[in-house]
Amino acid sequence: MLGANYVIVHVDVMENGEKKETVENPGGQKLMADLGGEKSGLPFFAILDANGKKLADSNVAPGGKNIGYPATAAEIAAFMKVLKSTAPRITSADLELIEKDLTERSPERSRPASP
Numbered sequence: 001m002l003g004a005n006y007v008i009v010h011v012d013v014m015e016n017g018e019k020k021e022t023v024e025n026p027g028g029q030k031l032m033a034d035l036g037g038e039k040s041g042l043p044f045f046a047i048l049d050a051n052g053k054k055l056a057d058s059n060v061a062p063g064g065k066n067i068g069y070p071a072t073a074a075e076i077a078a079f080m081k082v083l084k085s086t087a088p089r090i091t092s093a094d095l096e097l098i099e100k101d102l103t104e105r106s107p108e109r110s111r112p113a114s115p
Contacts, residue, residue: 001094005087006047014042040066047086056082076102 002008013028025031029038036057037044044066046057060078061067070079080099083090103109 001090001098002087005083005090037066041068043068047082055086058082070102071106072108073103073106076106 011025011028011031012023013025013032015024032038032044035044035046035048035054036059037046040057040059044058047055049055058066058068060082061075062078067075067078070076076099079102080095083095083098
């Protein structure tokens, strides 16, 4: 569903050892910094328009923190807002499926309720 709405480009950064030389994308660290992810940690994502203008990034959790992989209810809600605002052709049915899948995989679901 995401591939139908975005051109997905993976950039490898912050590798260690020999992977730094063989896997990491040259200029990837600068690109990440230019997109606002230098202090965000990984995973980090940014969504750009066709002209390279940044529309959104993963620094949308409360307090401007990186959601990384959206796992908590707050992170999933923030991620869903990003999708709704940056993928105008995504369907409501697709959004519901994405949210349902993320919620079902959430570690919050497996935690016992607090007394």
